[in-house]
Amino acid sequence: MTPVTVDVTTYDDLLARARAGALGPDPAARRISAAFTTRQAVRHAGRGTGYRNEVLSLRLAEAVGSCAVEPGALPDSAVEDCVGADVARLLEHPLPPVRVAALDAYLMHVTPHLPDHGAEAVPLPAGTSLEKSRARARAVVELLDLPSGATVLVVGVVNSLLEALRSRGLGYVPCDLKGGATEWGEAVVTDALAAADRCDALLVSGMTLGNGTFEPLRRLALRQGKQLVTFAQTGSAVLPRLLGSGVSAVCAEPYPFFWLDGGAGTVHRYRAGRPGGAR
Structure with missing residues (x-):
């Protein structure tokens, strides 16, 4: 097809x-x-x-x-x-x-996740739920092109992602509609747009597609020229279609997700401007 x-x-x-x-x-x-x-x-x-x-x-x-x-x-x-x-x-x-x-x-x-459509397959090794979560987080965070000391707005708090950002010397502002605190007691903000001005890039869950908060973030990133990287279990085939229109990179993870199985898995990474992209 x-x-x-x-x-x-x-x-x-x-x-x-x-x-x-x-x-x-x-x-x-x-x-x-x-x-x-x-x-x-x-x-x-x-x-x-x-x-x-x-x-x-x-x-x-x-x-x-x-x-x-x-x-x-x-x-x-x-x-x-x-x-x-x-x-x-x-x-x-x-x-x-x-x-x-x-x-x-x-x-x-x-448009399945294939190299002809711009996808880069990244293997996730078998392991415990935490090991696989950390492997997925590394695959996501590697898509950010930022110097040490930069600050990332993380929309949809995943503790392994925050851990991976810290390992690269990146600061972050955790954001989630539920609020609360991270594993390390850091306050989670609830207003992503208000927090974005003090951040250098956005790392956004695909779940924002379903709750209606994605488009304002996409428009903000486009208007301010900031990187917007998505980690997408939700909409893994949707978000690559928006590369170059405010979305700079996508880590796509179709069903079955890493947390469902202890065996090896795969995520698929996309970057804006890559030949054969899913536009």
Whole structure:
């Protein structure tokens, strides 16, 4: 399947083009064969705090698209709404996470994570949950092109990412809608846009696609000329399409995620300007 190359500049533009069939085959002719949620709670050995995840995933042929949500936020009816539905209908679903997961599945089907599409495969070794979390964090942080002493706004707090930033001599401002504190007792801010002015770059979770906070961050990065690197379990096939339109690099991690399996895995890195990119 040869993807159609169409320049897009915003998430909403990408969604509209997909609905119109401008990015590949008619979405009304593609149906979701399986819909499921993945729920987990984790506390890595040696860490004092844990976290919970909930992810909606949709299977389209060989592809799986996903969108993370706050635990308990997704109604049980969402899965029943999605299974057997055509992609075009789900791209207009009233729930934003369903739209994101449907778009992710469609784009994964059209443009899988392959070198011809600009993807660099980075292996994650087998190991404990903490070992794999740290390996993933190193793969993400290596995408930041910053001198020691620079400060990064981290939107979507992952303690292993903060640890990896410190190991490179980078400062950070942790930000999450839930607030709270990091593993090391640092206050987590809740207003990303307010904190961005005092940071040199943005490191942003793909989960922002589903909760509606991504676009303001993308526009800010574009306007201020700051790097915006995303770590994407949510929208792993969506965010590479926005490279060069405010997104400078993506670490894409499609389902199954590193926290689901102790075996070896793979993440896929994209950089703006790389030949064959997923635009």
